[in-house]
Structures are given as C-alpha cells and as structure tokens.
Amino acid sequence: MMKNGGMNILRLNLSMTPPETCRRVISCIRALDELSNFTPCVAVAMDMTAPPIRTGIFEGGIDAEVFLKEGDMIDLTMDKAYLEKSTTKQLFVDTSLFPQMISCVYRGDRIHIGDGLITLVVQTIGMNYLTCLIEEGGSHFLPQLIATADGIIISRADLGLQYSPEKIFKLQKYVISHCNVAARPVFVIGQLLESMRTKPRPTRAESTDVANAVLDGADGIILSVETSRGIFPLETLSTVDRVCREAERAFCHETYRAELKQSRLLRGLDQRDATSVTAISAVEASASCGATAIFVITTSGRSAISTATAKPSCPIIVITRDPIVARHCHAYHGLHSYVYTGPQLEDWCEDMDLRINTAISSAKERRLVSAGDTVVIVIGSLAGEGSTNTMQIFHVPDDKATLKVVSSRNNLVYPEFCSDAVEIPEEKTHQRGIDELLLPI
Incomplete structure (x- = not known):
C-alpha cells in the first residue's frame, strides 16, 4: 500500500530496528519489486546513526545547569x-x-x-x-561538506537544538540552495506532519510547510514518527504526495534554472563534458517545445542525474537494466525509474529502440505520457557507459506504432565502410581558386 501510495524510498533506522527485522523488511521490498517487474521500484535508505552515548547527571540534580569554560x-x-x-x-x-x-x-x-x-x-x-x-565549536564549511557528501538530510529537530526557532527557515533555504548548486540530493525531515500521528488530516500550517520545502528546491520529504508510530500512515503518505504534486505545479522552473546556471558559473561548478551538455540541452529543449517527459537511457545513471539537477519542468523517465541504478535515481527530484528486463538483442540499435518503446508503453500505463505528447529522448551514440551525446524530440505514437530512434541511423550510408566505394573524378576534387567562385554580374 505504501509503495503504491507514492513512497520512493524506505528509510530504516538501524539504531532502533533489530537486524533481523531489517533483513525481513528489505527482503519483502525486493520481493515486491520483482512481483511488480520493478514498476515502480523502491529504494532502501539506512539511517546508520549509532545509539547515543548518555552522560551522567551533574551534582544538583537532573535540572542542574553547569558552564564548561573554553580552554579548561x-x-x-x-x-x-x-x-x-x-x-x-x-x-x-x-x-x-x-x-x-x-x-x-x-x-x-x-x-x-x-x-x-x-x-x-x-x-x-x-x-x-x-x-x-x-x-569552542569549530567553523563549518558548508560548501566543502556538501561537495564531499553523497547527499544531505536537513533535520530541523537537530537544527533547533543549536539555533533559535526564527532562524530555522533561513537555514533550511540556505542548505537546500547550496545542495542544488552542487547537484547533491537534499531531503527535509522533522515535524512535517506531526499532527497526523493521531489525526487523519494535517493542519494548514503543516501542509504549507511541506509545500515550502518543495518550493525551496528539496529533492525529497522524509516522514519519521508520522509513519513509524502514527495511526494514519497511509493518509499521511497520501497527503504528502498530493501537497508535493501541487507545489511542483507552482514551482517556477525557468527562473530557478537561470539562477542555478548563474550560481554554478560563478562558483566554477558548471559541467562542460558531452553528457552534461546534452542533459542541459534536453532540459532547455523540453521547456521550449512543451515536452511532457524526458526519456533517458543510462548505464550508470549519470546522464539521468545530470538531467534532473538541471531542474526540468517535466518528469524524467530513466531507462536502465540495473535495479541498483534505478533505486539510486530515486534520490533526485523528478526521476522515474524504469528497469528494462527484456532480452538483449544482438543488434544494439534495435535493442535501444525496443527499450525506448517499452518504456514509453510503461509510461502510458502510469499516465506519465499519452499518445501525441511531445517527448525528448536522450541517448548515446555508442554502447557502454559515458557515451550520452544525443538528444532528439519525438511525438508519442499510438499503441499501433513504434518509434525508430536509433535503428533509423542504419539507413545512412557511409562511403568509407563500403567495399566498392565510388571513385570521384580528379577534376571534381581540385581546389578552386577565388576567380572560379566569382559569378558574372
């Protein structure tokens, strides 16, 4: 039920959950993935925070306060x-x-x-x-920390221990914006829908809080006690799903993309390799042509992540054979993983076309696209990792037709690969001078 309700990642707290329970839950999730043919698949995140080490009680009782002087x-x-x-x-x-x-x-x-x-x-x-x-507390270099991390979780409860309440919203926006610029996934956790532990509906302030996290640029919302101890876990998940979808419709993608581009240029974080440039071009093209979705065939997931971190206004369907890559992509906003489990054809071009058309059929079933919609397809010109360099625009065919995205290139003839190449007469190949190019007036 949680899987079909919009859950992308299952979080397990290892400090509070017995190992045997964790193994049983993970086995159940993997079995459900296989039963549904990985449509959709669910990732598992491990909270590896160790159990806390408690300190003793100071003389004077549990409420006694002491001052520890710097340098002592x-x-x-x-x-x-x-x-x-x-x-x-x-x-x-x-x-x-x-x-x-x-x-x-x-x-x-x-x-x-x-x-x-x-x-x-x-x-x-x-x-x-x-x-x-x-x-005294040392300095925290947030940009260096984010660059080293695979992702960031903003725990408002922990921030509340060190900062006054009126500063929490500013810190949340500050960390999220830095993560977006550095292309790192960022999640928000802590008292998002606290009232839904005992009530079937959230307060207006709570639903606004969730929406603002999305508008700030967060990649995901993490529910904790609301679903682990609450009596309305499905209602909570459904509420978050609806609020996030509504907030995404209000997100100003074009303005945010322009600000991201400028910030990355100023910090020297702009990527100029073929994969990144192709991904950014696909996002810009999707905005210009009003594309309903972007389809990305990927081996490692890098091209899909590069596309997602450019913040397109449409969903991105990640086509991959590797379930691990598919689950990893769930950490980034807007990525919908599709694990292709069909046979691998000997002809690479036909195999790519089969993957794309199968993914389009799956996207139709999930109501991500419809026949006649404009879509952008990102693919590589060669087999293997790191070859993504091609972006094409197509219209989604109806159920009786299929797209020819890669195999159509087989119709091209390259003279250097022909066994009996045609010889070009010598007089046609000499370099003409400027006088021969001038036409009489």
Whole structure:
C-alpha cells in the first residue's frame, strides 16, 4: 500500500530496528519489486546513526545547569561513582552500548556533546577515562561538506537544538540552495506532519510547510514518527504526495534554472563534458517545445542525474537494466525509474529502440505520457557507459506504432565502410581558386 501510495524510498533506522527485522523488511521490498517487474521500484535508505552515548547527571540534580569554560580540561570517565555526581572536571559517560569507545579514540580526535553544542578535543587516553580540552565549536564549511557528501538530510529537530526557532527557515533555504548548486540530493525531515500521528488530516500550517520545502528546491520529504508510530500512515503518505504534486505545479522552473546556471558559473561548478551538455540541452529543449517527459537511457545513471539537477519542468523517465541504478535515481527530484528486463538483442540499435518503446508503453500505463505528447529522448551514440551525446524530440505514437530512434541511423550510408566505394573524378576534387567562385554580374 505504501509503495503504491507514492513512497520512493524506505528509510530504516538501524539504531532502533533489530537486524533481523531489517533483513525481513528489505527482503519483502525486493520481493515486491520483482512481483511488480520493478514498476515502480523502491529504494532502501539506512539511517546508520549509532545509539547515543548518555552522560551522567551533574551534582544538583537532573535540572542542574553547569558552564564548561573554553580552554579548561575535563575528564570523561566510565567510573559509575560519577553517574549522578558529575562535575565540570569529571563527567560520566555511559559506554554500555559502545564498550570499545576508549580503544577507538585517538589523541586529537573531537568529541561532540549535546548535538554539537560542546566540542571536546582528546588530550590523554587512560584505562577508563579520556582527558579532553574544552574547545569552542569549530567553523563549518558548508560548501566543502556538501561537495564531499553523497547527499544531505536537513533535520530541523537537530537544527533547533543549536539555533533559535526564527532562524530555522533561513537555514533550511540556505542548505537546500547550496545542495542544488552542487547537484547533491537534499531531503527535509522533522515535524512535517506531526499532527497526523493521531489525526487523519494535517493542519494548514503543516501542509504549507511541506509545500515550502518543495518550493525551496528539496529533492525529497522524509516522514519519521508520522509513519513509524502514527495511526494514519497511509493518509499521511497520501497527503504528502498530493501537497508535493501541487507545489511542483507552482514551482517556477525557468527562473530557478537561470539562477542555478548563474550560481554554478560563478562558483566554477558548471559541467562542460558531452553528457552534461546534452542533459542541459534536453532540459532547455523540453521547456521550449512543451515536452511532457524526458526519456533517458543510462548505464550508470549519470546522464539521468545530470538531467534532473538541471531542474526540468517535466518528469524524467530513466531507462536502465540495473535495479541498483534505478533505486539510486530515486534520490533526485523528478526521476522515474524504469528497469528494462527484456532480452538483449544482438543488434544494439534495435535493442535501444525496443527499450525506448517499452518504456514509453510503461509510461502510458502510469499516465506519465499519452499518445501525441511531445517527448525528448536522450541517448548515446555508442554502447557502454559515458557515451550520452544525443538528444532528439519525438511525438508519442499510438499503441499501433513504434518509434525508430536509433535503428533509423542504419539507413545512412557511409562511403568509407563500403567495399566498392565510388571513385570521384580528379577534376571534381581540385581546389578552386577565388576567380572560379566569382559569378558574372
């Protein structure tokens, strides 16, 4: 039900879910993918955050507040005598969930307390304690962090621990815009539809919050307690699906593409290889001709991702043989994966045409395109990865016709491949002078 309701990625929290349960859920998802012939397929994301290491209680009780001064030293001790008597010099840490912590830490490593509010630098490693220097929170270089990461998740709950509420919306927009410029997928999580844990409908503020995340440029919305503990998971998913679709219709793609292009040029992030240029050209062509969809045949997924990060106003159908590539593409906005499971023909051109026509038939069934619609097809001129360099525009045929996208090139004749090439007379091949090109007045 969740799969058919619009779920693209299933998120599993490994710190709260037993391994056997994770294996059973993943096996179930993979079995459903095969039963539906990967139409659509569902990706699985692992939340690998380890269980938290709890600190002890300071003298004065659970509500006691202490001030850790920058530059002072503090011992992180495993001595349970400090469990309820921690001080600014001796802080108990519970390592029952991570008993090997001492052996995994090195001098100079940083330890963060309170979701990063306090940063400690390890100075000395003892048998059951760590002597640390209290350091002020270091600088965060967001562009470098995004460039290194495969994707970014914006947790508003975590941001709320370090920033005041009035700044959260600005931070969300700031991070999303940087991810869009760097062509990295970005997701928003945290109290999106909190009221739907117990109610079948969201508040107007919550639905507006989801829509604004889409309008900011987020690639996806992550639901957590709303679907894991809520009593209306299907209604929650359906609400998010409807709100996101409505927000996408209001998204100003042309303006956003122009701003993205300018930002990437200023930062030296514009791509000029054949695959990227072809993808950008396909997006511009789709806007000019009012295309209903863009079809991309890909081996590695790179050409499809390049197309998606250019923010087209129409859906992108990714045609691939690899289910792993298809699932990976779910992380990017606007990508609809189609796993081609048919036989591979010996003639590469005919094989490509068969994949395209099969994908178009599937897109018709999913109501992504209809007969007579204009579509853009992105493909390579050669077999293999990294050869995407061709963009063509077609009209979707009816059920009785098929497109000839690649195999039509077989009708072209190249003299250098002919066994009996025609000889051109010598007098026709000499270079003419400027006088021979002048016509009488």
